[in-house]
Amino acid sequence: MRIALLGGSFNPPHVGHLMAAHYVRATQGVDEVWLMPTFRHPFGKASVAFEHRVRMCELLGEDTSGWLKTSRVESEVGKDGRTVDTLDFLQARHPEHHFSLIIGSDILKDLPYWKDFDRIQRLARVVVLYRAGYPAEGTVGPPLAEVSSTEIRERLVRGEPPADLVPAPVLAYAREHHLYAP
Ligand SMILES: Nc1ncnc2c1ncn2[C@@H]1O[C@H](COP(=O)(O)OP(=O)(O)OP(=O)(O)O)[C@@H](O)[C@H]1O
Ligand SMILES: O=C(O)c1ccc[n+]([C@@H]2O[C@H](COP(=O)([O-])O)[C@@H](O)[C@H]2O)c1
Numbered sequence: 001m002r003i004a005l006l007g008g009s010f011n012p013p014h015v016g017h018l019m020a021a022h023y024v025r026a027t028q029g030v031d032e033v034w035l036m037p038t039f040r041h042p043f044g045k046a047s048v049a050f051e052h053r054v055r056m057c058e059l060l061g062e063d064t065s066g067w068l069k070t071s072r073v074e075s076e077v078g079k080d081g082r083t084v085d086t087l088d089f090l091q092a093r094h095p096e097h098h099f100s101l102i103i104g105s106d107i108l109k110d111l112p113y114w115k116d117f118d119r120i121q122r123l124a125r126v127v128v129l130y131r132a133g134y135p136a137e138g139t140v141g142p143p144l145a146e147v148s149s150t151e152i153r154e155r156l157v158r159g160e161p162p163a164d165l166v167p168a169p170v171l172a173y174a175r176e177h178h179l180y181a182p
Pocket of ligand 1: 146150
């Protein structure tokens with residue numbers, strides 16, 4: 001199968017991630033999209049517990065026919081969360097699959113600090129989505145939603161429910177577990 005990997009903190013997942021996954025599934029010739037929550041973020045970005053983010057990603061994908069999955073692979077690689085190591089691990093585990101790596105255009109500025117990005121490009125097809133607000137050369141498709149997890153966390157802390165930016169089951173989970181309460 002052809003699998004597109006969308007890695008991220010997903011702290012929490014939002015409609016921008018959902019639209020990105022749908023866009024990739026619709027246009028990039030892939031059979032499945034796998035959300036890959038970070039376990040150890042390479043740059044030390046802090047997030048709520050891995051299991052909560054996995055569960056919220058699962059809820060994000062629950063209305064699809066099964067093509068949008070959530071992978072716990074980042075917790076199994078056993079290294080420091082670098083994507084090149086995750087790709088090596090996945091290719092060894094699933095030699096039958098072809099992997100693409102999806103990133104948003106906001107991340108382009110960070111690529112010089114990634115481990116072995118040249119090698120990543122040899123291991124997987126890299127697709128850069130146009131995240132609204134981050135125009136760049138080489139992106140694919142129209143600008144996608146202007147929404148970020150940061151904005152959602154800020155709204156939750158201010159007591160302004162971001163029901164327009166987060167699918168209802170994800171928001172209900174975050175509330176039930178008091179994940180971003182002030
Ligand atoms: N609105 C969006 N449109 C397109 N791509 C997005 C969007 N939001 C996130 N992405 C991409 O999804 C991946 C994971 O993003 P991440 O989980 O860090 O979300 P985020 O909203 O950027 O979070 P934060 O605000 O906490 O930094 C990254 O490749 C990112 O570029
Ligand atoms: O491999 C690296 O060196 C590397 C450095 C920073 C981030 N990443 C990956 O980039 C993806 C998006 O991260 P973020 O910061 O937007 O949540 C996520 O899958 C991270 O593991 C990867």
